[in-house]
Amino acid sequence: MTYPEPDPQRTRAIPGQDPAYRDPAYVAPAGEEVVHERVEDSHASRVRTIRMVCSAITFVCALFAVVLVAQIILTLADANPANGFASFVEGFSGAISLGFDGLFTPDSAKIAVLLNYGTAAIVWLLIGAAITFLIRRFGMPGPRREVRYRRSVE
Numbered sequence: 001m002t003y004p005e006p007d008p009q010r011t012r013a014i015p016g017q018d019p020a021y022r023d024p025a026y027v028a029p030a031g032e033e034v035v036h037e038r039v040e041d042s043h044a045s046r047v048r049t050i051r052m053v054c055s056a057i058t059f060v061c062a063l064f065a066v067v068l069v070a071q072i073i074l075t076l077a078d079a080n081p082a083n084g085f086a087s088f089v090e091g092f093s094g095a096i097s098l099g100f101d102g103l104f105t106p107d108s109a110k111i112a113v114l115l116n117y118g119t120a121a122i123v124w125l126l127i128g129a130a131i132t133f134l135i136r137r138f139g140m141p142g143p144r145r146e147v148r149y150r151r152s153v154e
Contacts, residue, residue, distance in 0.1 A: 043141040050139045054132040061128025064096045068121040075113040098123055 071093035079086045094101065097120045104115035 047140060050135060054135055057131050057135070058128050061124045061131075065121040065124045067096065068093050068117045068124070072114055072117050072121075076110055093117060096120070096124070 067089060071089050074086050074089060081087060081090065097117060100116045100120040100123070102116070103119065104112055106112050106115070
């Protein structure tokens with residue numbers, strides 16, 4: 001497929017290629033001012049701290065939920081309880097189960113672990129979301145925060 005030649009009237013407006021842009025009367029300003037601007041946000045460190053705290057809370061709550069899900073997977077897959085990793089996960093998940101260990105008592109032990117630890121994992125995720133929401137809601141500066149601009153001319 002061949003393309004048509006470019007229209008000179010349409011490509012004429014490219015600066016630097018059109019003789020009309022090379023005006024001999026135009027003289028560049030001799031001493032242009034160099035302006036540097038710096039924004040000073042008085043709440044920047046507060047916002048950064050709140051974001052770091054919320055990230056840490058989210059990480060810890062998600063880690064607890066992952067351990068509980070790992071315990072569910074190990075139980076459903078009939079992992080060897082004498083194994084070091086399996087015993088560590090079992091002990092740790094028992095400590096962070098929030099008292100949901102005996103909440104559901106079905107006939108099957110696997111279903112009991114699924115329901116009890118699954119509920120605990122969901123509750124951990126909800127706790128993390130609620131805490132971070134409250135911290136951001138009441139800790140972050142409002143929409144009318146003051147931002148100062150400093151302009152220096154050299």
